[in-house]
Amino acid sequence: MDEFDLIQRYFKRPYRKNAKVEIGVGDDAAVLAATPGRSLVVCADTMVSGVHFFSDVSPYDLGYKLAMVNLSDLAAMGANPVWATLCLTLPTPDKTWIKSFSNGLYEALDIHDVTLVGGDTTKGPMSLTLQMGGEVESGQAITRGGANIGDLVWVSGELGVAAYILGLRIEQREGGSVDTVQLGKLHNYLDRPEARVELGLAISGVASSCIDVSDGLLADASHICDASTVGIDLELDCLPLHPSLAEHLELDKIINCALSGGDDYELLFTVDPYKQRTLFDISARLGIGLRKIGTVTNTGRVRCFRDSVDVSAKYANNLGFSHFS
Amino acid sequence: MDEFDLIQRYFKRPYRKNAKVEIGVGDDAAVLAATPGRSLVVCADTMVSGVHFFSDVSPYDLGYKLAMVNLSDLAAMGANPVWATLCLTLPTPDKTWIKSFSNGLYEALDIHDVTLVGGDTTKGPMSLTLQMGGEVESGQAITRGGANIGDLVWVSGELGVAAYILGLRIEQREGGSVDTVQLGKLHNYLDRPEARVELGLAISGVASSCIDVSDGLLADASHICDASTVGIDLELDCLPLHPSLAEHLELDKIINCALSGGDDYELLFTVDPYKQRTLFDISARLGIGLRKIGTVTNTGRVRCFRDSVDVSAKYANNLGFSHFS
Numbered sequence: 324m325d326e327f328d329l330i331q332r333y334f335k336r337p338y339r340k341n342a343k344v345e346i347g348v349g350d351d352a353a354v355l356a357a358t359p360g361r362s363l364v365v366c367a368d369t370m371v372s373g374v375h376f377f378s379d380v381s382p383y384d385l386g387y388k389l390a391m392v393n394l395s396d397l398a399a400m401g402a403n404p405v406w407a408t409l410c411l412t413l414p415t416p417d418k419t420w421i422k423s424f425s426n427g428l429y430e431a432l433d434i435h436d437v438t439l440v441g442g443d444t445t446k447g448p449m450s451l452t453l454q455m456g457g458e459v460e461s462g463q464a465i466t467r468g469g470a471n472i473g474d475l476v477w478v479s480g481e482l483g484v485a486a487y488i489l490g491l492r493i494e495q496r497e498g499g500s501v502d503t504v505q506l507g508k509l510h511n512y513l514d515r516p517e518a519r520v521e522l523g524l525a526i527s528g529v530a531s532s533c534i535d536v537s538d539g540l541l542a543d544a545s546h547i548c549d550a551s552t553v554g555i556d557l558e559l560d561c562l563p564l565h566p567s568l569a570e571h572l573e574l575d576k577i578i579n580c581a582l583s584g585g586d587d588y589e590l591l592f593t594v595d596p597y598k599q600r601t602l603f604d605i606s607a608r609l610g611i612g613l614r615k616i617g618t619v620t621n622t623g624r625v626r627c628f629r630d631s632v633d634v635s636a637k638y639a640n641n642l643g644f645s646h647f648s
Numbered sequence: 649m650d651e652f653d654l655i656q657r658y659f660k661r662p663y664r665k666n667a668k669v670e671i672g673v674g675d676d677a678a679v680l681a682a683t684p685g686r687s688l689v690v691c692a693d694t695m696v697s698g699v700h701f702f703s704d705v706s707p708y709d710l711g712y713k714l715a716m717v718n719l720s721d722l723a724a725m726g727a728n729p730v731w732a733t734l735c736l737t738l739p740t741p742d743k744t745w746i747k748s749f750s751n752g753l754y755e756a757l758d759i760h761d762v763t764l765v766g767g768d769t770t771k772g773p774m775s776l777t778l779q780m781g782g783e784v785e786s787g788q789a790i791t792r793g794g795a796n797i798g799d800l801v802w803v804s805g806e807l808g809v810a811a812y813i814l815g816l817r818i819e820q821r822e823g824g825s826v827d828t829v830q831l832g833k834l835h836n837y838l839d840r841p842e843a844r845v846e847l848g849l850a851i852s853g854v855a856s857s858c859i860d861v862s863d864g865l866l867a868d869a870s871h872i873c874d875a876s877t878v879g880i881d882l883e884l885d886c887l888p889l890h891p892s893l894a895e896h897l898e899l900d901k902i903i904n905c906a907l908s909g910g911d912d913y914e915l916l917f918t919v920d921p922y923k924q925r926t927l928f929d930i931s932a933r934l935g936i937g938l939r940k941i942g943t944v945t946n947t948g949r950v951r952c953f954r955d956s957v958d959v960s961a962k963y964a965n966n967l968g969f970s971h972f973s
Contacts, residue, residue: 354725354789359684365765367779369735371772400679410694410735410777440690447696448773452735454692456781464679 355406355440355456362461366396367454377496378449382420384514385451386427392537393455394435394518395588399535401465401527402457404435404520409442410452428453435520463527465592467550470532474593476555476617477530477602479519481565482540483577484512486584509567516588525605526592533592539583541638543591544617544625551593554622559629563614582627582638593619680731680765680781689782689789691721697774702821707745709839710776711752717862718780719760719843720913724860726790726852727782729760729845734767735777753778760845788852790917792875795857799918801880801942802855802927804844806890807865808902809837811909834892841913850930851917858917864908866963868916869942869950876918879947884954888939907952907963918944 370389372378390407397404409428413421432439437455488503488510495501503510519535526533532551534543540562544555559578568577594602599615606613620626626635695714697703715732722729734753738746757764762780813828813835820826828835844860851858857876859868865887869880884903893902919927924940931938945951951960 354727354784355688355690363680363688363781365680365731365733365779365781367733367735367767367777369737369768369770369775369777371737371770371775374770374772402679406690408690408692408779410692410779412694412696412775442692443694443777445694445696445699447699447775450694450696450737450772450775452692452694452768452777454690454733454735454779456688456690459679 358458360461361458362464364397364400364402364457364459364464365454366393366400367452368392368396369450369452371451372449377492381427381514382424383427383430386424386429387431387515388427389451389453390428390431390437390455391516391518391588393453394431394437394520395516395535395537397455397457398518398520398523399465399533399590400457400459401463401523401530401533402459403524404437404455404457406438406440407432407453407455408440410445410454411442412445412447412450414447414449416446435518459527465523465527465530465533467532467534467547469530470547470551470553470555470593470619471595472553472619472621473596474531474619475596475599475615476544476557476591476593476619477613478536478540478563478589478591478616479522479611479613480587480589481563481612482536482587482589483568483580483584484509484565485516485586486539486580487568487572487577488513489584489586490580509565512565513586516586518588519590519611521609522590522605522611525609526590526594526602529598529601529605530592530594533590536587536589536591537585539585540587540591541582541625541627542585547591547593548623548625551619552623554620554624554626555617556620556622556626556628557617559627559634561614561616563612563616683783685786686783687786687789689722689725689727689784690779691718691725692777692779693717693721694775694777696776702817703774706752706839707749708752708755711749711754712756712840713752714776714778715753715756715762715780716841716843716913718778719756719762719845720841720860720862722780722782723843723845723848724790724858724915725782725784726788726848726855726858727784728849729762729780729782731763731765732757732778732780733765735770735779736767737770737772737775739771739774741771760843784852790848790852790855790858792857792859792872794855795872795876795878795880795918795944796920797878797944797946798921799856799944800921800924800940801869801882801916801918801944802938803861803865803888803914803916803941804847804936804938805912805914806888806937807861807912807914808893808905808909809834809890810841810911811864811905812893812897812902813838814909814911815905834890837890838911841911843913844915844936846934847915847930847936850934851915851919851927854923854926854930855917855919858915861912861914861916862910864910865912865916866907866950866952867910872916872918873948873950876944877948879945879949879951880942881945881947881951881953882942884952884959886939886941888937888941 491501536543562581564577816826861868887906889902
């Protein structure tokens, strides 16, 4: 099987009806229609074996997650996802692996009607790059830079499970006798995250700033602070912790997972206090839990409070995952 | 230096005046304006150490070439390049290396006014992915699929030098006593190819099909045949061989480099015979040599002729480079 067969067999599917894709996989480049009055939003994420995933992870989950990680970036901009390109570097063309990977990728893309329009396949150490394009009304993208002092800080869903599961997997690989089987569906928080695309679209025009929680809540809150030149005070008592974690961990450790673990792919956003009512309506309509967890301040940095006590010092070194740090 | 410093320092430059880029590097995704009546064209290429380049190659050249390889894909569609995203996987954040790489990348992007709008940086085995977006008038992209029987086959520039230089480098690495210093500027054909962006724009509306010569002339001609369901007869006596090669190689080997070596990044295209006059004008205006090298046929495959003799059998196994074959 050569490169062209590989593309033909696993990544060239009949197009879903999508008027925006004029020319897709198979030419030098893909051609996509632009909609007047709308802007193009593009993002890209790479996953590297041994860094973002263990080499024995299910290829189906890997494909699924690669798509969701990009969808989450578009969600955080309030964009409607449209197309993606895939650059795949693999040591060998293992057909079973590629088939399963492409099925997982397409499952996630299909949920949000995204068309794979091109890319590149190469032989080398395993590395997977997906790039995605979406659309937003001109001027309506939700950036990290729009938070205003006095805004309230909200987050969707529940935090910390992905970090907890990842911690257990690492322990297990290092020889610990950890029983991860009993955790059942909790594994999905790490392996098959769900991007908050509908939520991102719904809070466009409502939220003043937004980011997805991929590096960890503290790190991502600090990105909003940097981009908006504001501070954020977080109320740790208000964090939406997953109830199942209480069976396995003490509260302090659960809070740690929520603050410093990445991979949650929930949306962290700021909202003018007068717009809270709209958020309740959105939460009810989409069936997604939204929680108010803090306030935008003029301190220029992220602070953490418990029972009204400033406990920031405790988390000073927990600003999340960064490559090369 | 962490990931965010790295982006800030080497890949977040003041934007060149480009009204299309509304939000660039630094948010979850980039936002780009769409022009009414025009289509978006996107392409992506990956370079992997040990496959596409030797690990000791100049990082400046590597950045330059990564940009040009993508620009060449857009050129082959007749598109005007606008923006790019970069996914960079590196084992260590070597500042000197990254600085030089980003300088090379930006030199090539600047030539064609392309803005780097985002991407991802990751730690892992070296792998470099650039994705590029461009624009074309709706319905005017030049595909591989438009060649008609009776069209003439044209190619730009000169062929075979990149393959010759690559061959010498491989020999040298394997211990051969090859003097590559005397080859001077010929090295640039391999290390700093020039994408034919202006030519691609000029032949839009003139050429019936087009592809860039990256996998080798025979392989790329066969891609046109497959996409257009036609055949192509090539006249090997008409190939534009670089005159300097005659000092170093016999004619047979030069033809081999031209037919089977990749990395030329010239445009191979088909044109209705009645439009030849337009090509002479384009060639004169752009100062780019264009050569007629064959005819589109109904045979469904690529054939090679010398002195009117079918010598296809000689090149039957030379259909160019493919990963995983």
